[in-house]
Amino acid sequence: MLRDLESPNLSPAAMAQRLVRYADLVPCRNAFVDTRTPGSDRKENFTIIGPGVAENPDQFVHIREPHGFNIGGARQPENCINSQHSHETAEVFVVHTGRWRLIFGPNREDGTLEIGPGDVVSVPTRMFRGFEKIDAGTGFLWVVLGGDDPGRVRWAPEVFHMAERYGLKLLKSGLLFDTTQGAAPPPDTELETPPNPEEVAALPTPPRARLLECYLPATAVQPNPASALTSDGVRESAVIGPQASDDGFAPGPILGWWHHGFTLRRLDLTLGGATPWHRRAEAEVLFVQTGSLSVDWPEGTLTLGPGDTLTLPIGLARQFSAPTEATQVFIVRGGEAPAAFEWIAG
Template sequence: MTWTLETLCRRRVRYDDLVPCRNAFVDTRSPGSDRKENFTIIGPGVAESADQHVHIPEPHGFNVGGARQPDGCLNSQHSHEGAEVFVVHTGHWRLYFGPEKEDGSLDIGPGDVVSVPVHMFRGFEKLDAGTGFLWVVLGGDDPGRVRWAPSVFELAEQHGLVLLKSGRLVDRSAGETVPEDEEVETAPRAGEVARLVTPSPERLAQCLVRHEALRGNPDAVLAASGVEECSVIAPAASGDGFAPGPIIGWWPHGFQLRVLRLTEDAATADYHCEEPEVLFVQSGRIRLISEAGELTLATGDTFTSPQGWTHRLEADADAEVVVVRGGDAPAGPRLVA
């Protein structure tokens, strides 16, 4: 396929163009959670509301979304069937573990990456003043549904929201009723809660990479003067010079995550990937150069590269770019002479 700037622009989602959903989940009206915004950038995501806007529906083998919250705003305790990875774009956050936040917490800040294990309860709160944004990667084309802690159901009922087993929300306060052919979802019983066990602090520490701990790999295919690529999530060795780690995980991810750093005026070589590749500009500003011309990505923008598309990245100023490539062991970038 011949790519034009027009078709490539459709694969770019500007931060300022993100369409939020403010009633995405059953905890939407719970006190402390009623000011959050959820985003599905590369869908379909895990939202329970038909109002959720999907920016790019194309299957990638993983999903990309986001959460934007003001200070003090809480995302309630829930469990995932698949991988859930948080990249802190802005703000300081606290992750809470356990069905009632009784199993400890973890504070994370800009540039930190954490992959929360499956089958455990987690929630998160924005701590500092102002609004913050988490860029989120979920495993699988269908990331499944979230399982909410018992108290979330109790609060939702008090505020007129009912979750159906099909994953759809019913707003009784707006006069909606449960369809006759649908069943209401119930809170997890004690036995199910007991099976969703929080790992030890030592195991959870294996799921976090601090921004200051990022280290470039000199053997990376894209490594060059002013360009370094840092591994963050690698369940297995890849085809472009990366060993497993530092986050490996004991559950499937279905993708690898890196951080690409470019100094001002630095550029990668021309390359292409056969697997899906998604870029998120954590900081700075870059240009994607190809036969189609130049496409600019600013801080907070997301772009999905067409598979097999030859391009390079150039930095107008020092930049950090989060890179997600599909597969636990992707072949990675292939240089083009």
């Protein structure tokens, strides 16, 4: 029960350790085996919360605390490609900036989907997908991965062949090895091998109509009047909800036929809008899409801007408001059926 939780006392300095500002993101430019492949050599990968799926041990992890899910990001310039790969756990893209094309199939043969700012896609597990930035300038995807350990990606065969041309090999351990300096992998290590035709066939692309069930354009998001956070100036909307939950949400609109382990909501606040003071029984991570969000807790206040990520401890009293401008925030909550929050008298 929520009332049995001890409410944490969190100093401003301790809360600042739970905030990752967009300007402070530390990229890894050689996180994966395709990092030298032309078209993929300019991407930046980020591990914001949790270990992520990077194959380079030098990948910087901003917050290591387990949440039941991982938060990451990808930043790419125009025409930069993230190569075809498959995940064993959920992979959700929230488009922060730029226009992107998702590409399906082991050889990019199974169709595409174009997405833009505020759109959300949960790509099914165990299918090949890649993505590329398609408009001018640099864009950023905020990414949610399922599980404390989201496992490793499985690359399409062509990715292995291209990587070898540029001196990179992937070890069975999941780590990268660079052969361009003349060194060979240690003799007691094994190289990862490309998936064979049977393995590829076991990772089919669902029909397009099925894939579109996993896509929610920004313009299609519908506020939920049953949400306890909904009030004058505040609207909470479902994005990913595998099942009905005690905080007033029916399943959907993105359900998924695979395990997510989290829900995704969108909070829209008009200028001056504020939620009630409340606390929750789940891990909760905020990502500011647009505007400026004030987060208050008993010991202090933080102001978040676009692209900032903040994780809030379970049981912490909190209030969200938009004192300076209209604001849009995506919220990840742990578990597929969050509990009702507890009101706290002001």
